[in-house]
Amino acid sequence: MSTAIAQKRSFAAVLWDYLTTVDHKKIGKLYLYGGGFFFLLGGIEAMIIRIQLIKPENDFISAGLYNEMITMHGTTMIFFAAMPLLLGLMNAVMPLQIGARDVAFPFVNALGFWLFLFGGIMLNVSWLTGAPDAGWTGYAPLSTLSPGHGVDYYVLGLQISGAGTLMGGINFLVTIVNMRAPGMTFMRMPLFSWTTFVASVLILFAFPALTVGLFLMMFDRMFGSAFFDVALGGNSIIWQHLFWIFGHPEVYILILPAFGIFSEIFATFSKKRLFGYTAMVFATILIAFLGFMVWAHHMFTVGMGPVANSIFAVATMAIAVPTGIKIFNWLLTLWGGNITINSAMLWSLAFIPSFTIGGMTGVMVATSVADYQYHDTYFVIAHFHYVIVGGTVFGILAALHYWWPLMFNRILNEKLGKLAFWTFFIGFHLTFFIQHFLGLMGMPRRYWVFLKNQELDLGNLISSIGAFFMAFGVIVFVINAIYSGIKGKPAPHDPWDARTLEWAVATPVPHYNFKQLPLVRGLDPLWIEKTEGNGKLTPAEPIGDIHMPNGSILPFIMSVGFFIAGLGFIYHMDNNLAYILLFGGMALALVCMLIRSLKDDHGYHIHKEELEREAD
Amino acid sequence: MKGWMGKFKVLSLLGFVALFLSACGKENLTALDPKGYGAEKSLDLIILPTVIMSFVFLVVMVIFTIALVRFRKRKGREDFIPKQVEGNKTLETVWTIIPILLIIIIAVPTVWYTFVLADKADAKDHINIGVTGNQYWWHFNYDGMDIQTSQDLYIPVGEKVYLNMLSSDVIHSFWVPTLSGKLDVNPENENTFYIEAYEEGVYWGKCAELCGPSHSLMDFKIVAVSKTEFEQWVADMQSVDPEAVPDNEMAAQGRELFQENNCIGCHAIGSSPVAVGPNLTDFGNRTKLAGVKDMTKENIVAWLLNPEKIKPGNKMTGAYPKLSEEDASLIAEYLMQLKPSEITTEDAGK
Numbered sequence: 001m002s003t004a005i006a007q008k009r010s011f012a013a014v015l016w017d018y019l020t021t022v023d024h025k026k027i028g029k030l031y032l033y034g035g036g037f038f039f040l041l042g043g044i045e046a047m048i049i050r051i052q053l054i055k056p057e058n059d060f061i062s063a064g065l066y067n068e069m070i071t072m073h074g075t076t077m078i079f080f081a082a083m084p085l086l087l088g089l090m091n092a093v094m095p096l097q098i099g100a101r102d103v104a105f106p107f108v109n110a111l112g113f114w115l116f117l118f119g120g121i122m123l124n125v126s127w128l129t130g131a132p133d134a135g136w137t138g139y140a141p142l143s144t145l146s147p148g149h150g151v152d153y154y155v156l157g158l159q160i161s162g163a164g165t166l167m168g169g170i171n172f173l174v175t176i177v178n179m180r181a182p183g184m185t186f187m188r189m190p191l192f193s194w195t196t197f198v199a200s201v202l203i204l205f206a207f208p209a210l211t212v213g214l215f216l217m218m219f220d221r222m223f224g225s226a227f228f229d230v231a232l233g234g235n236s237i238i239w240q241h242l243f244w245i246f247g248h249p250e251v252y253i254l255i256l257p258a259f260g261i262f263s264e265i266f267a268t269f270s271k272k273r274l275f276g277y278t279a280m281v282f283a284t285i286l287i288a289f290l291g292f293m294v295w296a297h298h299m300f301t302v303g304m305g306p307v308a309n310s311i312f313a314v315a316t317m318a319i320a321v322p323t324g325i326k327i328f329n330w331l332l333t334l335w336g337g338n339i340t341i342n343s344a345m346l347w348s349l350a351f352i353p354s355f356t357i358g359g360m361t362g363v364m365v366a367t368s369v370a371d372y373q374y375h376d377t378y379f380v381i382a383h384f385h386y387v388i389v390g391g392t393v394f395g396i397l398a399a400l401h402y403w404w405p406l407m408f409n410r411i412l413n414e415k416l417g418k419l420a421f422w423t424f425f426i427g428f429h430l431t432f433f434i435q436h437f438l439g440l441m442g443m444p445r446r447y448w449v450f451l452k453n454q455e456l457d458l459g460n461l462i463s464s465i466g467a468f469f470m471a472f473g474v475i476v477f478v479i480n481a482i483y484s485g486i487k488g489k490p491a492p493h494d495p496w497d498a499r500t501l502e503w504a505v506a507t508p509v510p511h512y513n514f515k516q517l518p519l520v521r522g523l524d525p526l527w528i529e530k531t532e533g534n535g536k537l538t539p540a541e542p543i544g545d546i547h548m549p550n551g552s553i554l555p556f557i558m559s560v561g562f563f564i565a566g567l568g569f570i571y572h573m574d575n576n577l578a579y580i581l582l583f584g585g586m587a588l589a590l591v592c593m594l595i596r597s598l599k600d601d602h603g604y605h606i607h608k609e610e611l612e613r614e615a616d
Numbered sequence: 617m618k619g620w621m622g623k624f625k626v627l628s629l630l631g632f633v634a635l636f637l638s639a640c641g642k643e644n645l646t647a648l649d650p651k652g653y654g655a656e657k658s659l660d661l662i663i664l665p666t667v668i669m670s671f672v673f674l675v676v677m678v679i680f681t682i683a684l685v686r687f688r689k690r691k692g693r694e695d696f697i698p699k700q701v702e703g704n705k706t707l708e709t710v711w712t713i714i715p716i717l718l719i720i721i722i723a724v725p726t727v728w729y730t731f732v733l734a735d736k737a738d739a740k741d742h743i744n745i746g747v748t749g750n751q752y753w754w755h756f757n758y759d760g761m762d763i764q765t766s767q768d769l770y771i772p773v774g775e776k777v778y779l780n781m782l783s784s785d786v787i788h789s790f791w792v793p794t795l796s797g798k799l800d801v802n803p804e805n806e807n808t809f810y811i812e813a814y815e816e817g818v819y820w821g822k823c824a825e826l827c828g829p830s831h832s833l834m835d836f837k838i839v840a841v842s843k844t845e846f847e848q849w850v851a852d853m854q855s856v857d858p859e860a861v862p863d864n865e866m867a868a869q870g871r872e873l874f875q876e877n878n879c880i881g882c883h884a885i886g887s888s889p890v891a892v893g894p895n896l897t898d899f900g901n902r903t904k905l906a907g908v909k910d911m912t913k914e915n916i917v918a919w920l921l922n923p924e925k926i927k928p929g930n931k932m933t934g935a936y937p938k939l940s941e942e943d944a945s946l947i948a949e950y951l952m953q954l955k956p957s958e959i960t961t962e963d964a965g966k
Binding site: 063133145273278279303305317318335336349361364368375437 | 701
């Protein structure tokens with residue numbers, strides 16, 4: 001219905017619709033497009049890195065460009081690919097899962113997206129003049145001393161997109177606390193909504209540390225302060241603490257939503273309720289809580305002393321316990337089930353061994369005395385790719401296959417899905433497993449070249465070959481997405497015989513989601529109604545007018561304003577004319593805020609009669 | 617499909633095992649064949665968690681495989697609705713308690729050796745060496761011995777040698793995998809640890825913290841020689857005469873060019889504390905040029921003519937007058953005969 005209308009509209013109308021949308025489903029799609037684009041960009045950077053390391057003393061790219069490549073790969077993948085893809089899935093699915101008509105602040109939701117997008121563009125604009133080259137961790141004083149504007153772009157790009165992410169996190173928190181459907185108690189909430197909630201708490205508390213760190217670095221680089229300058233009484237180690245106080249919870253911001261995704265998929269395709277639901281919820285909370293007090297395990301070799309190293313080592317190992325609980329609960333969800341294996345399930349099943357290896361090496365790197373060897377080598381590269389690719393990326397791909405019918409009203413092609421999975425899965429293990437050994441054989445990370453005759457050649461060659469398999473898998477997935485969009489038939493209602501609320505709404509999902517808010521009678525509400533009722537959710541309210549927010553172009557313009565101001569900040573050191581950009585951009589953003597604050601926007605109502613007509 | 621997958625898994629597993637056994641890396645570079653106290657303790661704590669965690673992985677994989685094989689959807693069972701199990705208190709308690717026990721088994725030795733390795737109480741009774749990390753080279757200053765050197769660090773075998781490390785610019789990390797784990801070299805807060813080599817040998821060292829374009833070219837060596845050889849080396853280094861004019865005619869000319877072009881302003885010969893660039897006292901005995909290139913005259917000339925090509929971002933580029941090829945060759949002659957000691961890497965067993 002809504003898609004049918006969309007097809008008839010002109011391109012300009014669709015564009016305007018997406019620029020002004022405040023609908024969580026469309027914003028979710030925008031996040032997926034944006035995150036997907038940056039994922040491909042980060043992937044190209046990864047391939048260039050692996051080509052450079054395909055043989056010893058290679059000169060495919062220069063040393064300076066190599067450092068830019070690794071910095072951009074890491075920054076792009078973490079902040080502009082993995083996070084927005086997850087935020088996109090949360091946006092598309094979470095409100096439906098808890099039985100809400102939208103998120104709490106639709107306008108802020110749109111603003112969060114546009115800030116992320118312009119932050120990502122900001123970062124990548126740096127390619128024109130020289131990208132950041134101090135690593136994605138941006139350790140001072142390498143970053144504060146880095147010549148050119150690369151690191152300035154890094155600071156402002158992350159600052160702008162970080163503001164957007166923070167807004168997104170707060171928005172999800174308010175939504176989940178206030179807007180659950182009648183009967184949807186916290187302990188009936190699906191695991192994906194739970195992990196969205198907990199990840200949002202992490203965003204709320206972790207991002208301010210990054211914001212502060214980035215501000216200090218911005219002042220050091222642009223306004224002559226000396227927070228990280230030892231010669232002037234500063235302290236360079238403080239940056240590492242600020243970065244990792246944010247950076248470690250960030251790892252859980254990435255992995256917890258993936259845990260939620262797998263919980264949904266295992267339950268659905270095993271035709272079983274999630275084993276140990278309560279334990280799963282508390283394990284999630286415990287991981288998040290512990291995640292805040294382990295940041296210094298990234299700093300065992302900084303010289304913090306044995307007391308700090310011991311405390312952070314033991315605290316880190318403790319996280320293995322709730323994570324282990326989760327792994328076994330998933331296994332027992334499969335146990336005794338009636339398991340369907342399709343693309344979504346393949347990605348989820350592959351996660352179990354892959355992530356368990358990542359968890360194993362996690363305990364190994366937490367062992368401080370051993371970490372003196374692992375730290376800053378390819379062992380660590382292998383470890384965190386096992387966690388982030390084997391956990392988060394597998395999770396995102398599983399979720400895309402699983403929720404594609406919900407988001408795009410199509411089912412992805414199974415043959416292409418399996419081809420993409422197997423090539424990517426094999427390529428992934430080829431690329432990263434060998435890197436554990438490369439690290440212990442004496443290959444530090446961020447090495448532009450490795451020398452001849454150090455017995456590192458074979459391992460690096462295998463690793464690079466694996467990377468090509470992964471690239472092939474990604475290309476097949478992209479083809480699949482395009483193919484299903486053009487050739488695919490509309491998906492049937494509830495194609496997976498699923499258990500949770502998002503599959504109870506009409507197909508395709510109307511822009512108001514639920515005509516009548518549903519009454520939730522327990523965990524897996526749709527399953528309950530299928531097995532004990534008539535398969536339909538009991539409405540919790542009579543049909544009535546639905547209040548909807550108006551679309552707005554202001555979030556877009558506001559983000560453009562911050563983007564322009566960011567350029568002004570970067571170039572005011574070189575040219576006074578840049579002050580025009582700085583103040584002009586700020587003024588533009590402030591005017592948008594003023595308009596939003598002073599002009600009442602009451603939204604509109606979808607009338608009862610209209611809704612009743614649509615029912616026919 | 618499945619049988620093929622099984623074969624693939626077995627084959628790839630065998631491949632990895634073979635790879636691992638055939639080569640655990642280059643001798644005196646790898647961390648898997650330790651020849652020093654720190655590296656030995658680290659390897660112990662690499663092996664213990666690996667064994668325990670491999671056991672956990674095995675358990676997970678067994679349950680995982682059985683579950684997939686037994687409970688996969690079969691013909692005639694398509695519509696089977698399994699029992700909706702909520703959980704199992706006993707099982708859940710078991711897989712909470714066992715991991716806690718396993719973690720304790722790992723945590724106790726971890727904490728113990730973290731403290732053992734950090735114990736610096738006897739630093740005064742041993743050799744102390746000041747280490748300075750620079751973009752992209754290492755400087756060594758032997759405390760109370762009046763010896764300064766760069767890139768190659770001579771130490772006596774079987775003795776604790778304390779390193780007091782500070783950076784002159786950005787953060788570096790001092791890593792000699794075969795002897796010890798790494799420790800960062802920060803611009804503030806001097807970091808101290810010790811290395812102890814069990815065997816004579818030339819050990820590869822690498823910088824392990826991103827420090828700029830030539831981060832991957834900041835290699836150095838630790839040359840562990842016998843105690844008597846070390847004493848000989850110390851005596852030789854202390855008796856160096858920085859003013860000595862070489863007998864060789866070309867080298868003598870090279871020395872003059874070295875003075876004229878004010879190379880000496882950055883590069884000390886002898887125990888002068890000037891260390892803007894690497895100390896060249898025992899340059900002729902170095903294992904490698906600039907840490908990574910073979911020590912040949914050609915390479916030295918190439919460096920003198922265009923150091924940027926060998927180490928991008930180094931601080932020497934553009935900091936000295938342009939040299940003709942002949943002049944560079946003469947300077948190379950001079951530098952190559954700077955061999956104050958009979959004790960060289962040859963004496964380190966290799």
